[in-house]
Amino acid sequence: MKKAFIGFLIAVFAASMMLAGTGCKGEAAEGAAGGVVTVIGTWGGDELTSFQEAVFPFTEDTGIGMAFEGTRDLAAVLTTRVKAGNPPDIAILPNPGQMYELAEDEALVDIGEFMDMDELNSNYAKAWLDLASYDGKLYGIFYKVANKSLVWYNPAAFSEAGYSVPVTWDEMIALSDKIVADGGTPWSIGVESDAASGWPATDWIEDIMLRTAGPDIYDKWVDHEIPWTNDAVKEAWELFGEIVLNEDYVYGGTTGVLTTNFGEAAAPLFTDPPGAYMHRQASFITGFFPEGLEAGTDYDFFPFPSINQEYGVPVLGGADLIVMFNDREETREFMKYLASVEPQEIWAAKGGGFISPNKAVSLDAYPDDLTKKMAEMVVSADVFRFDASDLMPAAVGSGSFWTGTLDFIGGESLDTVLAEIEESAIDAYKQ
Numbered sequence: 001m002k003k004a005f006i007g008f009l010i011a012v013f014a015a016s017m018m019l020a021g022t023g024c025k026g027e028a029a030e031g032a033a034g035g036v037v038t039v040i041g042t043w044g045g046d047e048l049t050s051f052q053e054a055v056f057p058f059t060e061d062t063g064i065g066m067a068f069e070g071t072r073d074l075a076a077v078l079t080t081r082v083k084a085g086n087p088p089d090i091a092i093l094p095n096p097g098q099m100y101e102l103a104e105d106e107a108l109v110d111i112g113e114f115m116d117m118d119e120l121n122s123n124y125a126k127a128w129l130d131l132a133s134y135d136g137k138l139y140g141i142f143y144k145v146a147n148k149s150l151v152w153y154n155p156a157a158f159s160e161a162g163y164s165v166p167v168t169w170d171e172m173i174a175l176s177d178k179i180v181a182d183g184g185t186p187w188s189i190g191v192e193s194d195a196a197s198g199w200p201a202t203d204w205i206e207d208i209m210l211r212t213a214g215p216d217i218y219d220k221w222v223d224h225e226i227p228w229t230n231d232a233v234k235e236a237w238e239l240f241g242e243i244v245l246n247e248d249y250v251y252g253g254t255t256g257v258l259t260t261n262f263g264e265a266a267a268p269l270f271t272d273p274p275g276a277y278m279h280r281q282a283s284f285i286t287g288f289f290p291e292g293l294e295a296g297t298d299y300d301f302f303p304f305p306s307i308n309q310e311y312g313v314p315v316l317g318g319a320d321l322i323v324m325f326n327d328r329e330e331t332r333e334f335m336k337y338l339a340s341v342e343p344q345e346i347w348a349a350k351g352g353g354f355i356s357p358n359k360a361v362s363l364d365a366y367p368d369d370l371t372k373k374m375a376e377m378v379v380s381a382d383v384f385r386f387d388a389s390d391l392m393p394a395a396v397g398s399g400s401f402w403t404g405t406l407d408f409i410g411g412e413s414l415d416t417v418l419a420e421i422e423e424s425a426i427d428a429y430k431q
Contacts, residue, residue: 036065037334040077041092041320044070050350054343064330074098082107087325090334095390096131096140096321103134109324112138114332115339123341123360127384132321140323141339144347145355147374148203148282148316148387149304152266155297157274169211169307172278173242179277180248187243188251188276190265191258191405198402200262201244201409202389203316204280209236210314211307215383222388224429228422229415237414239307244409251276254409263288270298280304282317283374284353295370303377314383318390319357348375357384393428400424 043051048068055066069088071077075098081087087107093099102108115138120129124142132140151172158165161182166172176186191200210218213232220226221233247253251268252260263285268275270290279285286295293299306313324335337343344356345365355371359379363372378384389397400421408417 035328035330036067037090037330038067038069038088039090039092040069040071040074040088042071042074042094043068043092043320046352050347050352050354053350054346055337057342057346058334058337062333064333066334078102082325089324089326089328089331091323091325092143093140093321093323095318095386097391099132099140099321099323100134102323103137103139107325108139109327109331110137110139111141111324111335115336120339123339123358125357125359125379125381125384127381128357131386140321141335142319142357143322143338143344145319145357145378146282146284146317146353147355147378148318149207149314149377150281150283150301150374151304152269152279152281152285152299152301153277154269154274155300157269157277161277163277165302166305167302168305169239172305176243176249176278184274185251185268185276186249186278188260188265188268188279189244189257190260190262191409192261196398196402197258198405199389199398200265200281201240201405202401203282203387204240204244205236205405206385206388207280207304207316208239208307209233209388210316210383210385211304211311212236212239214308214311215314215385218385218388222391224392224425228418228425234414234418237408237418241408241414254411257409258406283355283371286370287353295368300370301373312382314385315377315381316385316387317378318387393425395428396421396425399428 048070052066052068059065074091074093078087078091078098082102082105099108117138120138128142129138132138132142153165161179161184163175163178166175179186189200191198193199206218209221209232212235213221217226217232221230226232243249244257245254250257262281266279266281266285266289269277269279270293286299289299303313304316322335322338324331339358341358341360341362344358344361347354348356348361348365348371349367351367351371353371355375355378357378361375363375366372366375389401391397392401404417404421407420408414
C-alpha cells in the first residue's frame with residue numbers, strides 16, 4: 001500500500017503485458033475472438049498477482065489477454081475517462097456507490113442481457129444481485145468480499161480462564177463483566193488511522209444497527225430517509241458506548257482507543273498474560289497479527305452476536321465489484337468467466353483473505369478452516385449489508401461520521417455528535 005506509485009504502475013504494466021501474451025502460446029477455444037480486455041482497478045501486489053493467476057486459464061483457453069491498469073484514484077480516473085468517451089472494458093470498484101452513479105449516467109452495460117441469470121440466481125444470494133443492480137438491471141458481479149462481523153479471540157487464553165464464546169450481546173456483556181471481575185480487560189479497540197481515523201468505530205455502529213433496527217431501517221439510514229437523530233440510530237451509538245466508553249472494558253481506556261492504530265489493536269490478545277481478550281475487526285486483520293501464529297490454534301473468531309433475536313446474525317462487509325463498459329465479445333466472455341467458479345477457487349486456494357460470495361465455490365477451496373468459516377458466514381447469511389459509510393456521500397461517510405465517533409469517544413455528548421452529523425448530511429445529500 002505504501003509503494004511508490006510509479007514503481008507500482010511499472011510492475012502492473014509488465015505483469016499485464018506478460019499475461020496478455022500468454023494466450024498466443026495456447027490454442028484458442030472455439031469461437032474466441034482473441035485480443036485484449038482492458039481492466040482498471042486499485043489492486044496491486046499480492047492481490048494483483050492472485051487475480052492474474054486466476055485469469056491465466058481464461059487466456060490460455062481463449063487467446064484473450066488482459067491488460068490491467070492500476071490507479072490509486074479510481075473514482076477520478078474513471079470519471080475522466082468516461083466523460084472523454086474512453087472507458088476501460090472492465091473496472092473493479094471497491095464498493096457499489098460509483099456503480100450507481102455510472103449506471104444512472106448510462107455508462108455501464110446491463111450484463112443481465114448476456115449472462116446466464118438462472119446460474120447467477122443459483123450461485124449468488126439475492127442480496128448480492130440486488131446490490132449489484134440499478135433500476136432493475138444487473139450491472140456487476142461481486143468478486144472479493146471482506147467479512148466485517150467478526151470478533152477475534154485467543155482460544156488458549158479463553159480456555160485457561162474458563163471463558164465460553166458468547167452467542168448473544170447480553171452474553172458478551174456478561175463475559176466482559178466477568179473478565180473485569182477477574183482482573184482482566186475484555187476489549188482492545190483502536191480507531192487511529194491517520195487521516196481516516198474513526199472508521200473502525202463506524203463498523204461497530206453499523207454492525208450493531210443491523211442487529212437492533214434491522215436491514216430495512218439500516219437502508220433508510222444509509223439513504224438519509226431517517227435523520228441521524230432518530231432513536232434507532234441513537235440506540236446503536238448508545239450500545240457501542242456501553243463498551244467503548246467503559247474505562248474498565250477497553251485496553252488503555254478511551255485514550256488508548258483514540259491513540260491506538262487499528263492495525264496494532266489486536267496485539268494485546270497475544271501477550272502473556274493477555275492485555276485484552278476480544279477484538280472486533282474484519283477478516284483482513286489477520287495480516288496484522290504477530291508473525292508465527294497459527295490460525296484456529298492461536299487465534300479464532302466468533303460472529304458478532306445477535307442483539308434483537310428478530311434480526312438474527314446478519315453480516316456486514318465490503319466487497320469488490322466488477323462492472324463492464326464496452327460491450328464486445330471478448331469482454332462478455334471475460335465477465336462470464338469471472339462470474340464462474342474456476343477463477344474464484346484459484347484465488348481462494350491462494351489465501352490472502354479472499355472470500356467469494358459465490359455459493360458454488362467449494363469451501364474446500366479455502367486454505368484453512370478459519371477462512372472456510374468466514375466464507376460460510378458470507379454465503380449462508382440471510383442478510384448481508386454493505387458498509388454504510390462506504391455508501392454514504394463522502395462528506396458524511398468518510399467525513400462527519402468518522403470524526404463524530406472520535407468526538408463521541410473523546411467525551412462529547414451523543415446528542416451533540418448526532419446533531420452535527422445530521423447537519424452535514426442535510427447538505428451532503430442535497431448535492
